[in-house]
Amino acid sequence: MKLQNAILDQYEATNDNTLHGGVRDVENSLEAFGQDQVKRKSLTAASVSAEQSAAMARELYASGLKDFLTVLDSERTMLVVQNNLVQTDAAVASDPIQIYKAMGGGWK
Numbered sequence: 001m002k003l004q005n006a007i008l009d010q011y012e013a014t015n016d017n018t019l020h021g022g023v024r025d026v027e028n029s030l031e032a033f034g035q036d037q038v039k040r041k042s043l044t045a046a047s048v049s050a051e052q053s054a055a056m057a058r059e060l061y062a063s064g065l066k067d068f069l070t071v072l073d074s075e076r077t078m079l080v081v082q083n084n085l086v087q088t089d090a091a092v093a094s095d096p097i098q099i100y101k102a103m104g105g106g107w108k
Contacts, residue, residue, distance in 0.1 A: 025102040033095035040092050043085040050078035 057074040060066035 022102070022104070026099065029095065029099040029102040033092070033099060036088055036091045036095055040085070040088045043081060043088055046081045047078070047085050050074070050081045054078045 054071070054074040054077075057066060057071045061068055061071045
């Protein structure tokens with residue numbers, strides 16, 4: 001009887017750890033999705049600003065008020081922001097898959 005109780009206690013502890021781990025995975029996946037959404041919104045606004053800045057730098061260069069290094073720097077900044085936005089878009093697109101997997105989806 002003691003052996004059976006010990007085995008049952010071990011089984012319950014294992015199940016509790018598994019359940020808590022699964023819940024933690026779902027929470028982490030949902031949190032990552034939310035954070036990526038916020039990051040995407042911020043980067044979208046930054047991308048618009050960077051594009052406007054690059055356009056302004058090109059206009060100032062064309063009118064002789066700025067040097068070409070300013071144009072290159074503003075375009076580099078724009079491309080970095082756009083690259084970060086694309087990476088965040090990819091994360092936002094894959095986050096629901098991670099949530100689905102954390103919830104046990106895909107198991108047969």
